[in-house]
Structures are given as structure tokens and as C-alpha cells.
Amino acid sequence: METPKSWYSVIHPYHVVNSYMDLLSSLNDNQKNAVIHTEGPLLILAGAGSGKTRVITHRIAHLIRANGIPPYAIFAVTFTNKAAEEMKTRIINLIGPEGNSVFIKTFHSASVYILRRFGDHIAIPRNFSIFDQSDQTSVVKEILMEMKLDPKKIKPSMIVSRISEVKDKASLLEGAAADAAMPDHFAFNFQEVYNKYHEIMASQNALDFNDLLIKTVELLRSSPETLQTLQRQWRYFMIDEYQDTNYAQYLIARYLASATKNICVVGDDDQSIYSWRGADIRNILDFEKDYQNARVITLRENYRSTEPILNAASSVIRNNLYRKEKDLEAQCGDGEPVVHCQTNNEYGEAEYVVNTLISLKHREKYRNKDFSIFYRTNAQSRLFEEQLRRQNIPYRVIGGLKFYDRKEIKDIVAYLRFVVNPKDTVSLLRIINTPSRGVGKATIDRIMETARQADKTPWEVIRDELLTGKVPKGLDLFRTLMKNTMEINADVPARVKLSTLANDIIELSGYRRDLQEEKTSESTARLENLDEFINSVFDYENANPEALLQDFLQDISLLTSEDTSDEEIPVEERDNTITLMTVHNAKGLEFPVVFLTGMEENTFPHKFSIDSEEGIEEERRLCYVGITRAKERIFITNAEIRRSFLGVEYREPSRFIGEIPESLKKSTYYNGNGHGNDYGSSSARRSSYGSASPAGGTGSYGTISSRSLRGAVNNDVIQTDKPVPVRADNELDEEASKDISRFRLRERVMHPRYGSGIILNIEGTGDNIKLTINFTSGRKTFLEKYTPLEKID
Numbered sequence: 154m155e156t157p158k159s160w161y162s163v164i165h166p167y168h169v170v171n172s173y174m175d176l177l178s179s180l181n182d183n184q185k186n187a188v189i190h191t192e193g194p195l196l197i198l199a200g201a202g203s204g205k206t207r208v209i210t211h212r213i214a215h216l217i218r219a220n221g222i223p224p225y226a227i228f229a230v231t232f233t234n235k236a237a238e239e240m241k242t243r244i245i246n247l248i249g250p251e252g253n254s255v256f257i258k259t260f261h262s263a264s265v266y267i268l269r270r271f272g273d274h275i276a277i278p279r280n281f282s283i284f285d286q287s288d289q290t291s292v293v294k295e296i297l298m299e300m301k302l303d304p305k306k307i308k309p310s311m312i313v314s315r316i317s318e319v320k321d322k323a324s325l326l327e328g329a330a331a332d333a334a335m336p337d338h339f340a341f342n343f344q345e346v347y348n349k350y351h352e353i354m355a356s357q358n359a360l361d362f363n364d365l366l367i368k369t370v371e372l373l374r375s376s377p378e379t380l381q382t383l384q385r386q387w388r389y390f391m392i393d394e395y396q397d398t399n400y401a402q403y404l405i406a407r408y409l410a411s412a413t414k415n416i417c418v419v420g421d422d423d424q425s426i427y428s429w430r431g432a433d434i435r436n437i438l439d440f441e442k443d444y445q446n447a448r449v450i451t452l453r454e455n456y457r458s459t460e461p462i463l464n465a466a467s468s469v470i471r472n473n474l475y476r477k478e479k480d481l482e483a484q485c486g487d488g489e490p491v492v493h494c495q496t497n498n499e500y501g502e503a504e505y506v507v508n509t510l511i512s513l514k515h516r517e518k519y520r521n522k523d524f525s526i527f528y529r530t531n532a533q534s535r536l537f538e539e540q541l542r543r544q545n546i547p548y549r550v551i552g553g554l555k556f557y558d559r560k561e562i563k564d565i566v567a568y569l570r571f572v573v574n575p576k577d578t579v580s581l582l583r584i585i586n587t588p589s590r591g592v593g594k595a596t597i598d599r600i601m602e603t604a605r606q607a608d609k610t611p612w613e614v615i616r617d618e619l620l621t622g623k624v625p626k627g628l629d630l631f632r633t634l635m636k637n638t639m640e641i642n643a644d645v646p647a648r649v650k651l652s653t654l655a656n657d658i659i660e661l662s663g664y665r666r667d668l669q670e671e672k673t674s675e676s677t678a679r680l681e682n683l684d685e686f687i688n689s690v691f692d693y694e695n696a697n698p699e700a701l702l703q704d705f706l707q708d709i710s711l712l713t714s715e716d717t718s719d720e721e722i723p724v725e726e727r728d729n730t731i732t733l734m735t736v737h738n739a740k741g742l743e744f745p746v747v748f749l750t751g752m753e754e755n756t757f758p759h760k761f762s763i764d765s766e767e768g769i770e771e772e773r774r775l776c777y778v779g780i781t782r783a784k785e786r787i788f789i790t791n792a793e794i795r796r797s798f799l800g801v802e803y804r805e806p807s808r809f810i811g812e813i814p815e816s817l818k819k820s821t822y823y824n825g826n827g828h829g830n831d832y833g834s835s836s837a838r839r840s841s842y843g844s845a846s847p848a849g850g851t852g853s854y855g856t857i858s859s860r861s862l863r864g865a866v867n868n869d870v871i872q873t874d875k876p877v878p879v880r881a882d883n884e885l886d887e888e889a890s891k892d893i894s895r896f897r898l899r900e901r902v903m904h905p906r907y908g909s910g911i912i913l914n915i916e917g918t919g920d921n922i923k924l925t926i927n928f929t930s931g932r933k934t935f936l937e938k939y940t941p942l943e944k945i946d
Contacts, residue, residue, distance in 0.1 A: 176215055176247065180207070187417075187450045188212045191220055191389070194410075194444035195417040196437070200481040201466070201781035202457025202743070205419050206236075209393060210243040212417065213255060216389055217248055224254035226386070228409065230263055231393035237262075240393075256387065260402045261362060264369040268360075271379040275372050282359040289313045289361055296349045300342075306589060311671045315343065316350060320363040321399060321431040366401035373408040384412040395420035395440075399431035407443065414444065422477050423470050426737060426775045428767075429674060438475065455481045455781075457743055459488025461817055462787050466780040469812045473770045485784070491818040492788045493810055499792045501825025503536035506748045507544055509788060510731070513746060521547065523745040525732045527779050529757040531559075532681035533750065534733050535689060541731060548731040552738035557709065561664070561679045562686050566709060568658045571635065572642050573703045575612040588667040590627030596620075634661055642702055651705055652691040652798040659683055677761075684797070691798040736779040747783035749776075752791040752807040755931075776809045789818075799906050800940030802933055803923065894922045894937055901945040902926065907933060909945060 177185050184204060187197045188211045199205035213229060216222040231237050237257050245252035258266065269279050284292070293309035293316075354360065360368060373380050390410045392398070395418035398406070410416035418440060425434040441447045455463055460483035467481060496502040510524045526537050535556040541548045556562060564587050567580040574580075586592040603619055604611045614620060615632050638658060641649055659665050665683065668676040693705050732744070736757075751757055757776065762768030780787060791806045894915050896902065903909050907928040914925035922937040935942075 176211055176218060180211060181454050183450060183452050183454065184208050184211070187452065188215045189219075190417075190448055190450065191216055191222075192415060194414055194440070194447035196395075196440045196447055196449045197417065197419040198449060198451040198477055198479055199419050199421050200452055200455060200479055201421065201424065201778075202455040203452035203481070204454075204456055205393075205452065206240065206243070208452065209391060209419055210240055210247060213244055213391065214247040214252075217251065217255075222389060224251050225256065226388045227255050227391070228263075228387035228389065229255065229257045229391040229393070230260050230406075231257075232259060232397055234259060234262070236393065260398075260405065261365050264365040264405070267369050267372065267379075267383065268365065271372060271376065271382070272368070274376040274379055275368065277360070277368060277372075278358050280358065282357065283365070284354070284359045284361045286310075286313060288359070289316070292350060292353050293346070295353065296346055299349070300345065303589075303591070306591075308589075308667070308671060311673060311676075312343075312346060314671075314673045314675075316347060317361075317363055319347065320367060363401075366399075366405065370401050370404045370408070373405065380408060381412075383409060388413050388415060390416040392416070392418045393420070396422050396425035396434060396437045397427050397432045398436050399433060403433070403436045416444065423473075423479075423774055424740065424778050426740065426771060426778055428771055434475070438477065449477075451477075451479050453479065453482050454484050456484050457784055458781060459483060459485050459785060461488055461490050462780060462783050462785075465491045465787070465813045465817045466777050468814055468817065469773060469780065469809050470777040472812050473773050474766075475770060489786050491780075491813060492786075493813070493818045493820045494788060494790050494823050495806065495820070496790060496792050496823045497794070497825055499536055499795050501823050502750060502790050502792045503540040504825040505823040506537060506750060506788070506790060507540040507546070510746065510748070511544065511546075513786070519746060520729055521731050522729045524748070525734065525739065525742070525744040525746070525782070526748045526750060527734060527736045527739055527782070528750050529736060529759055529775075530681050530751075531678055531735060532685040533756075535685050537733055537750070546731055547729075548733055551732050551734035553735075556682070556685070559679075559682055561668075561682055564664070565655065565659060565683065565686060566706070568638075568662065569655065569702060570706055571612075572638050572654075572658075573706060575616075575635075575639070576610050578611055581611055584662075585631060586627070588663050590630055590663070591625045592627045592631065593625075596625055596628065634658075645702055646694065646699060650691075651694040651700070651702060652687055654702065655690045656687050656798065659687070688797045691796075736775050739782050740778055743782050743784055745784045746786045747779070747788070749779045749787060749789045750791075752776075752789055752810055753795075753804040754807055756804070757807050757809070760931075773809060776807075789813075794936075796939065799904070801936035801938075803935075893918065894924065896924060896937070896942070896944070903943045903945050904928070904933075905941055 177188065180188060184207065187195070187208050191212075197205070197208060199208065209229070213227055216227060217224055229240065231240060237259055241252060241255065241257045244255055244257075256263075265283070268277055268281070272279060272281065290309045290313055293312045297303070297307060297309065297312075354364070373383075387409060390406060392406050397420070406416065406418075418437065420437050422434055422437050425432060425437070428434070441449065458466075463481055463483045470476065494505055496505050506526060510519075513519050513524075514521070528534060528537075531553050534550060534553075538548065538550075538556050550556075553559070557566070564584065567583040571577050571580040571584060582597065585597065599620060599622075600611050600614050603609070603621075604614045607614065607619060609617075609619065612635075615628065616636065618624075618632075620628075638654070638661075641654060641657070645651055645654060665680065668680050668683075690705060693708065694700060697704065736749075755763065758769055758772035762772050780789075789810060791810065792804060794801055794803050796802075896912055896915065898912055898915060900912050901909060902912060904926070907926075907930060910926040910928040910933075912924055913927050913932070915922065917923050920936075920938050923934055924937050924940070924942075925932060925934045
């Protein structure tokens, strides 16, 4: 191949020619084709583990060294500062200091660069400030005060989130289309807040992160002079992670590349998992429609995973209709089969995962850092954390806090501590205005001063109404709540359950209501954490029937105090920890051994995504991302039942498990001891787990088919394949009342969480009676014994 000539290559002839073949020698054929295709639009479909960063950096180096393109004429963007820095470092390592002149930024930092230079063309001063979320919250607080709306009752963070959503959807549109995107469920004029927000931002010469993109689009659209100047500066464009671009980012790239059409986008539609923050998979799927004569090169060779792992991932993702077909080829050879383990319940799942990784450490010399535990939602981390603590295994939660360190958990624990010890002023100060009830700093200062003068505790001042002058209504509400809760605590555990007490505090304090009204992804995650906290109390009271609230709090304190800090770990071992994370946070990472947990319908795929084709396809892509993080081993787990303070619910295995052919996976069943035997198990043909049987594991193993096991709740009964007859009204016999359900078919009942529903099916006897109930949110199956239901007349 003849090397192209230009003025730049004439200046550096020897170095260019000498390094040209070196750049290509380490690449496979598809990677080479992607690197040397420099003119015209190019879509690089980079499958998982296919070396896309290598291709991007080598392509930039090739443009400079082989084609003689000046470094400053290349525009490259990616999604994180870390990725941009890594990309620049690799380019410098390939071609030397000139790599510093390549324009490599994130979309936001590229927008800042453009607006600082040319923003005055659309009345944006060059010295504009950039407001982060904290600054935005302050602006919204100011607006709410001006509109005489209480920022303590209407959360500014919720408004900021809504403003961002509206901008993502409609700020690039015009007139009525933009107005239509305004949410209409607020008890105040959101449009007025939205308009005032922009007025204040403009008056302070400030832009938020959404504005950076939107104003850049506006500038490129309305100022041909600016666009032409930038197009003369940059002639080659590379966009990384193109499947994650939103509409504004799509437009920025399209405007800039419209002159030369020398645009190369790199991405994988099968890894598009961020629609909830504005990413539009159509950007990558429609690339060939947007750019005529575009070339598509697929990077098929996977250098990360063994063949069984890759084949399993491919078998799942093939079920998506809206994707570009690609079959990846494993370069790491054969390996262990995918293991699917169904466990008797969620405790068995956590036990199985931790025992299995202990066994692998002992038998195959893996280290802690080689393992990662994935789950769909953060609330699922609790049982894995507790199991790891029991085994004294250090761990880190990536992208979040450990369960008991999360704000909402610490808030509710503070309530419980104060119930037990009203002299605990630290807890009092944390909860007195959490959630917001109008008890501000001035009132708190008066309480503390009155307590000091009267030689009383702050709670005594509140309880005995010793505060003089005007008292906020919220303080009266707080006093009533805490007095009642302290009285109820006196009946624990004789007449009141600990879990009931905890749930009542969450409900009656307004904590749950406030989060429900936020209607954001963050508030949803916090609600899930609160439910999981009540489950933790429920677990404790079942394991310790005579325990008091102070016993639970003491154990929680001991549990968290046993967490190993970095300072206590030898320096050489500080990075050697198990990692726990949501699958979303796992994107871009890889581990020798992965546990993909909670693979059940309504969990993964998530219940909020299950009703739409687009939602299911994104959940499937998320599953694909989870599987393709594994290099050597992957274990996929699901629990047969999940027990909570609301009852016992049978769970269907995720449809994604069924999409993996039996020939690609080894299926097993784990009947965990401990919590599990009290609340449900399925008997199976018992066998050892072979060489992978966990060291120290106390549960029992069995093999299972791809069909869901539906065993009885106690170990003495094995369910046959014969259907259990439904007990219709006219079929009830004279069995003892303890052996039959107290409910009837088609009877309407009330559940504390799911509301009213109609009983569709009743099966089993005694402690094993299962009720299938149709709620407005869908069908649920419960064990009657553990489910608080009331008949509705």
C-alpha cells in the first residue's frame, strides 16, 4: 500500500514511513480496515471486548503518521474525562508529544470550548459560569421562595431533575412541541418555575450542563460563520460510544461533520443501556440513513471472554429485533460452561454466591479482586454484603454506598435510635426536620437554648411543650409521632413486631410519601432501599423472636463497625476486594469471575420496563452487558421465592435465562440453610455440585432442568408434574380448618402494598397454601401463612 503524501509527511518523512507498518502490525484484519478507512462516513460496530479503544487511538495515529493530517485537525469525543485522558495518553505513547495537539474531549468540555470562543454570537458572554446540580438547586430554592412555595415541602432537587428531563426532550424543539413536554402533575405552575429558572440563569451569565449542549446546537444552527470556522479547523471527526449519544450530541456531531463527511462513529447498539438519561439508540441504528454511502465495519473478534460466555450472551441478545446483526468470535478459546443456579430463596442465593467464590479462591487461586457481584438495583446488595461480612471478606460497592451507609437508611436508623434513647441529641437533630416539616434552624436553636437554661434534654423541651412563643406545626407533628412510637415500642415484641414499628415510622413520618412524590430514578432507588431495610428488620425478628428494638440497633452498630477500613488493610491488599455493583455501573469493566444475580421476572427485567417492547429490549441489552463483563466464569442466579415483611412471593426465573440454550449452561439448584429452611425450599434429586462445590457451604445442591422448580415449602414434600387442583367454592371438603385457606376464589382482598385484588387461584394445604391474586399492577403469588391480607366486604 502506498503511503499518502502531504506537507506534514514531507516534514517528517522518515518517521511517518517507519511507524506506518508498526501501527498496523498489532491489529486484526477488521481492526486494520477500520484504521485505514479515513475518508467518508464510517460506522465501526465494536462488539464487547473487541478492542475499540485500540482501534480509535490507532486510527488517530494513522491519520497523523500515514496520512499526514495535522493533529489539531482531528476532533474526538467520548463520554468521560477518564476515557478522554486514557485516549490521549495512548495516542502520545503511539506518536509522541504531537498527540497533545489532538482535540480529545467529552461532549460537554467540547461545548465549553466552542461557547467560550463563539458564544457571543448568540449573546452568551465568554466568561459564563457553569452551574452544577448544587448550584441549580440553589436557583430553584430562590424561585420557590419568590413564588411563596416552601422549598422544604417541594424539593428543589426534584424540580431540577424535571427541568433536566424537559430540556432533554423538548428544548431543541419549537413552540407548542416544547410546551407539550412540560409535566402537568405538579400542584403548582411548573412552566412558571421553568421560565423563571432560565431568566435567573441568564441574568447570572450561567449555563447548566444541559445548556452547554443545547446552546452549542443553537450556535451551530444559527451562526454559519461559526460553523464554517470550526469546519476549517477540524476535518476529521471521531465519536466514541455513539450508542449513548442523545439528540443534542447527535446534532453537534452532524453539524460539525457536514462539510467533509469524514465522520467515524464507534459503538455497539447491543450495549445501549442509558435511554433513561436521554440516550437514543436510533442514532447508531440510523447512521447509514443519515450518511449516504457510509461504510460499516464490524469488530467481531472478542479478546475478553471464553467461548461459552460469549455464546450465551449472543443467544440472549439475538432475541432483540431492533439491532444490527453481529456474531462475535471468541479469541480466548473454550472454557467453563455458564452456570445457572436456582436457589430456594434470596438467602440461599447470597449464601451460594459467597460460598462459590470462596471455593474458587481455594481451588483455582483466584484473588478477591477477580470477583464481582452484579445486581439490577442497589437495594439487592444488602444480603450479599451481610454474607461477605460473615465470612470476613473485604468488599467495595462501586457507584454507591454500602447498604447501611445510605442516607435514607441512616435516617430511619436515627429515628429508631431516638425511640430507644430520647437523650440521643445527635439522632434528634438528624430527624427533627427529616423529611421536611418546617422545623428550621431558628426553632432548633430555641429548643437547644431552652434545654440548656432549664437543664432539660432537647426531647424533654419538645415533649413537655416548654418552648415559648410561636411553635411550627411540624414540631407538634414530630412530638406526636415520637410519643406514639415510643409507646408502641413498649409493646415490642409481645404485641407489635419490630418490622411493623420500622414500617410505621417510614409511613407516618412522611418519608415514603415524599420519595413517592419525587418520581425520579433516584427516589425510586431510595424507596427500594427502604423496603429492603424493613426486610432486614423482618429477618432479624424472625431469627430473634424475643429481641427488642435496642437489640436490633446494637447488632446493626456492631455490623457496620466491623467493616474494614482502608487503613486496616495492608497497602498491598487495599485493591484486593470483592466488588459489588449494579449492571449499569459495570459497563466498560471486566472481571475474571462474574455473578449475575436476581435474574427473575420483575427484577431483571425490571418491573418498570416489562410492559413495553422498547423496555424489554433495553433490559435484554443490559443483561448482555452483564454477561460480557465476564472473562473466565459466569454464574447466573435466581431465587425461587423472595420473602419480605409483606409476605412470601414466588418468583419466575427471568426470560433471559430461558434464552440461553441448555447446551450452553450447567443448571443446578441450591437449597440454602439458615434462613431458607424456615420459609421455603424445593426438594430436588440431591447430587454433589462436582468439583465446584463450595468449601464450607452448608446448603445442599441438586440438578434442575430448564423448567422452574415449584417445590413445597417444607422439605418433606416433592411436587409432581401433576397440576394441583384449584379449590373452587363448591369443592371445599370437610378438612380441618387449619389445612384449607380462609379465602375463596374470586374473593376481593386488600394487601398493604399492592392494594385491592381478586383471588384467581388457591392451591396447596396447611402452611403451603398459595394464593394467586390479580392486582391492578399485575398478578402476584403469595404464601398465605406469611402474607397480611384482609377481606373486603
